[in-house]
């Protein structure tokens with residue numbers, strides 16, 4: 001039998017043409033609908049965004065059913081609590097970074113009722129009172145960081161990546177607060193294996209969200225956190241002031257299941273410690289790239305404190321300029337630079353003066369709001385003075401909300417400020433810092449053009465050099481000197497000496513290599 005090849009080809013061609021015509025007609029109809037008849041059609045945005053979901057632009061339609069705003073009013077309207085209105089729920093596109101246990105979610109992914117219950121139970125551990133009680137624990141890890149930095153300062157001509165060390169510190173703090181034991185990163189000088197998995201999970205979550213759920217899921221598994229949390233929960237006698245202490249302290253009234261404690265402990269580690277490290281790294285970068293701000297901040301710290309152990313959380317109000325630098329750093333480089341999506345309730349709502357139909361996804365992009373010329377004068381310049389000087393009173397400060405706000409705003413905000421302030425103040429007290437190269441990837445021009453963000457920043461190394469000021473009242477030198485004294489060594493005044501000279505009685509064999517200060521070290 002003859003095979004009618006020509007006829008089959010002709011039919012295939014016809015079918016192809018028909019399919020092409022149907023597709024083209026569909027696209028035209030969808031485009032016409034989205035441009036002129038969609039409930040959101042009157043809102044501006046590049047044509048490509050209004051008919052597809054390609055991002056761009058201010059107060060804008062990001063995709064056919066999604067809006068991004070950038071004003072202070074929009075922050076309140078989208079994320080704030082309003083009397084007589086239910087708070088906006090997280091949009092279903094929002095992706096969590098922690099693998100859920102069936103029926104159990106993290107505080108971040110919980111629905112309205114579960115969220116309120118979890119937030120109440122967890123708030124004790126994040127309250128100001130709790131943080132004050134946790135100070136010694138946090139200072140302990142900053143002590144360890146300072147010891148490591150003193151180590152780097154012994155080779156003042158060599159750069160090292162300070163981002164890694166800020167990360168080690170914040171992960172160790174949050175590990176200790178969440179599980180009652182640290183990850184040991186500062187001691188080992190290396191990340192814990194679990195933290196590598198976490199970085200990957202955060203990145204995968206961001207890609208999945210950007211593709212509106214279209215990619216395979218990868219979440220931080222909580223088998224590891226389960227083991228750690230269970231161990232800590234069994235230790236009911238411990239009076240370490242970690243989060244679990246505050247949960248258990250609520251006795252029978254605490255309203256979290258064991259699984260909820262586990263997934264939330266994982267969440268704290270996953271999403272929240274690298275953000276504080278981002279801030280510290282960004283501030284170091286901004287200060288060193290703007291020498292007059294660095295000079296002012298370090299002069300303020302050094303004038304405010306005669307000894308390092310005076311640098312406590314309670315004393316941070318002595319540092320208005322340094323605090324302004326941190327605030328400006330958060331504005332210039334919000335650690336979570338994206339917009340956190342919410343869904344407008346069925347009956348619709350008014351956001352920033354616009355009536356928005358129910359079901360629309362809305363957000364304020366942290367980055368766009370804090371870099372908008374409508375909100376800030378010279379928005380792309382690092383100007384800490386704007387937070388103090390009446391000359392900048394026209395700036396709309398409330399548009400910079402790197403911790404978000406309202407019932408689902410950051411629960412760890414005070415903890416993060418505490419870590420940032422004390423760490424930076426102690427670094428400025430102990431060291432002269434400089435950039436080891438031009439830190440091209442940290443170039444802030446053109447929207448951080450050399451750096452990638454997947455919900456949070458993929459922070460490249462920031463190589464810096466340190467010179468030890470060898471302050472006799474620093475914790476490090478006090479301890480060194482006490483140890484030298486205990487061994488019968490005598491510290492002598494030397495300009496840039498690197499030795500402690502043995503006293504006559506102990507003579508030669510006790511020579512140790514250490515840096516000393518001109519002034520007596522005790």
Ligand code: HEM
Pocket residue numbers: 107108109119174267268269272273275276279334335336340402403404407408409410411412413415416
């Ligand atoms: C500079 C540091 C930080 C920044 C910029 C930051 C930013 C944010 C933002 C923008 C949100 C809202 C997310 C959303 O709406 O979906 C958030 C929520 C949250 N943050 Fe932070 N965060 C920081 C540090 C921390 C720390 C140290 C912790 C401590 C564990 C923490 C714990 C949380 C938790 C548990 C939530 C969810 C709160 C809820 O849903 O009620 N954050 N954070």
